[in-house]
Amino acid sequence: MKKLEVDKILEKNGWKKNKIVGILQDIQDVYYYLPEDVLIYISEKLNIPLSQIYSISTFYKAFSLKPKGKYRIKICLGTACHVRGGYIISEFLKNKLKILPGETTKDELFSFETVNCLGACAIGPIVVINEKYYGQMDVEKTEKLINKLK
Amino acid sequence: MENVEIIIDGVRKVVPKRITILKVAQELKIEIPTLCYHPAIEPYGACRLCTVEIEKNNRKMFVTSCNYPIENEIKIETNNENVIKIRKLILELLIAKVGYKGKVKEIAEKYNVEPRFGVGDDDCILCGLCVNVCKEIIGVNAISFSSRGINRDVSPPFGKEAVDCIGCGACAFLCPIGTIKIEDLNEKRIITKINANLELEKCKICGKYFVPKKFIEYIKNKIGNVELDVFLICDECKGENYIKRLASFSLTGGKNE
Ligand code: SF4
Ligand code: FES
Ligand code: FES
Numbered sequence: 001m002k003k004l005e006v007d008k009i010l011e012k013n014g015w016k017k018n019k020i021v022g023i024l025q026d027i028q029d030v031y032y033y034l035p036e037d038v039l040i041y042i043s044e045k046l047n048i049p050l051s052q053i054y055s056i057s058t059f060y061k062a063f064s065l066k067p068k069g070k071y072r073i074k075i076c077l078g079t080a081c082h083v084r085g086g087y088i089i090s091e092f093l094k095n096k097l098k099i100l101p102g103e104t105t106k107d108e109l110f111s112f113e114t115v116n117c118l119g120a121c122a123i124g125p126i127v128v129i130n131e132k133y134y135g136q137m138d139v140e141k142t143e144k145l146i147n148k149l150k
Numbered sequence: 151m152e153n154v155e156i157i158i159d160g161v162r163k164v165v166p167k168r169i170t171i172l173k174v175a176q177e178l179k180i181e182i183p184t185l186c187y188h189p190a191i192e193p194y195g196a197c198r199l200c201t202v203e204i205e206k207n208n209r210k211m212f213v214t215s216c217n218y219p220i221e222n223e224i225k226i227e228t229n230n231e232n233v234i235k236i237r238k239l240i241l242e243l244l245i246a247k248v249g250y251k252g253k254v255k256e257i258a259e260k261y262n263v264e265p266r267f268g269v270g271d272d273d274c275i276l277c278g279l280c281v282n283v284c285k286e287i288i289g290v291n292a293i294s295f296s297s298r299g300i301n302r303d304v305s306p307p308f309g310k311e312a313v314d315c316i317g318c319g320a321c322a323f324l325c326p327i328g329t330i331k332i333e334d335l336n337e338k339r340i341i342t343k344i345n346a347n348l349e350l351e352k353c354k355i356c357g358k359y360f361v362p363k364k365f366i367e368y369i370k371n372k373i374g375n376v377e378l379d380v381f382l383i384c385d386e387c388k389g390e391n392y393i394k395r396l397a398s399f400s401l402t403g404g405k406n407e
Contacts, residue, residue, distance in 0.1 A: 036308055049291030050314065054307040058296040065308070 001037045005030060010045060017046050020056060024063055032068040069104045069111035071149050074128040078117025081124035085138060089125060090114055092139045096146065109150070158226040171215035171226055172200055180228050182215055183237065183257045185244075185326050186277035191286055193217035194278045197244075199257070201236050203227040212236060234261070242266045248275055252327035273329045273343065274304055280321030280330055280344070288320055290368070293344045306345045315346035317362030334359065353384035355391070360384040 009026040013019035023042065027034055034057050043050040057063045075081075075090045090112075094100060097110050104111035118126055123135030127142055134145065152167040158174060165174050170193065175182050185197035193216040200215045205225040215228070227233060241258045246267035248254060254275065278295070281304060285291050292315035296305045306312035317339050322330040331342045337359050339348040350359035351366060366381055383391070 049285075049294075050307040051291050051294035051312075054305075055294035055296060059298050 001035060001041065003041070006038055006041060010042070015046065017048055020046070020048060020053065021060075024053075024057060028063055032072060033064040033066060035067075036065070064102070064113075066102070066111075067104060067108065069109050071110050071129055073110060073112035074115050074118075075112065076116070076118050076124060076126040076128075077114045078121065078124070080117070080121035081126055084125045086125035089127065089137060089139055089142050092142065093146075096143065110146070154220055154223055156220060156224050156226060159228055165220060167221065168219040171202060171204070171213070171218045171220060171228075174220070175202075175215060175226075175228055182228055183260070184216060185253060185257070185275065186279060187216040188279060188283070188324060191279065191282050194282060196276060196278050198240050199237055201233060201240070203230060203233050237261060238263055244275055246270050248272045248327060251329075252325075254327055273327075275327060276302055276304070277326060279324040279326065280304060283320045283324055288316070288318055290314055290316055290318075292316075292346070293321070304343065310345065312341070312344045312346040315341065315344065315348065316364040316368045317341065317346060317348035318365055351382060353387055354379060354382045355387040356384060358384055358386075 006027070009023060009030070012026065013023045020042075023046075024034060027038055027042075031038070039053050039057065040050060042048070043053050057065060073093065075086055075093065077086050077090060090101065093112050097105050097112065099105055099110070099112065101112060101114045115128075118128065118133070120126060120133065120135070123133075125137050127134045127137045127145070129145070129149075134141070153164050154167050155162065155164050156174070157163070158171075158178065159180060161178070163174065163178070172182055172184070172187065172193075182200050182202065184200045186194050187197075187200060195214045195217040198214055201212050202215045203210060203212055203226070204218075205227075206222070212233070215226075238261055241254070241261055241263040242265065244254050245258060245263065245265050247270045249269045249271050250258065276295070281293055281295060284293055292312040293304055293306055296303050296309070306315070319332050319341065321344060322332045322341060325343075329343050333340045333342065334350065337350050339350050339362050340346065341348075348362040348364055351361050351363050352358065353360050361381065361384070369381060380388075
């Protein structure tokens, strides 16, 4: 853990207890997940019981306690994307990467999760890889994309 | 204090404003089943078993009596057909989750509940008593709820070990279905479900391991430099000491040895 980095995040949030969700979001932005040692550090620094930080970290789907892959894939399963085949893509990825949503491949290259509506339904089904949006996706295009990254 | 007039199960009654329906019922010896309520803990409203029907401005509705503060004139039915139907449904669902355990079993039998949705074997009804007693009364916050939806559970941080636990056992004492258990094995205390593992301290008199070291530490920090020896004597020895002392101060004319 890089204390300086975490301290910077705490500083930005004014070392305030009630900013905890924002702090966790910032941590997740840096590490793509919430490392245990960082949470322990925050608990001590801000004097928030570790149990409560754990509770918050597991409550919101946006937080992950498991490390993410180098390529973080999101598949939209909002209504519009779902009916246009988002679900088929997510099934395909499960098989191809041999992981379930929320998990990371052993080589730490890929992780994927499903999300509910990214607010760009018109170009669905949508696949997002590391914040880059790919619209009108299907299994074939997704496979090509993944193979290129491998 | 301001008062309001209510009608509860047909009886007119003047009660202080903002008192909960459950408290009024208890004073009147009206029985309302509860699973997540404890008088020392802030009402949490998790189990819904204390549901009653109220009538307010000519509208009927169901509310949980443990956390419903009476604000104005209302009519309360604590035990009518509709209320019983709801309680039965809740019990059926609880049985589908955890099966016939502890207080759930007790109440389900009282209400003649059949297992309409099957008999489950989870270990927690998510009443929150353990989490809330640790937070509100003990002030340790060793455990919390984790996740949500069907994955919601009570657990120590990271599902590992309750590192902050002082081993007081309040959670085990309150768990209505007996999930949390204290197991003392010589110099160790284990608390199941919340995964606490504590070193025990010996009784100063009989030498039996009986109190968690962290518990003594915690009290020391709370009350400062007070002679703590009294905390290091187990209950049995305390009892014996007390009897011996009583005997020596005996008022019966010194008939004791
Ligand atoms: S472990 Fe027991 S006391 Fe704690 S929430 Fe579950 S049922 Fe309630
Ligand atoms: S449903 Fe996928 S962006 Fe709206
Ligand atoms: S006792 Fe009121 S909701 Fe559980």
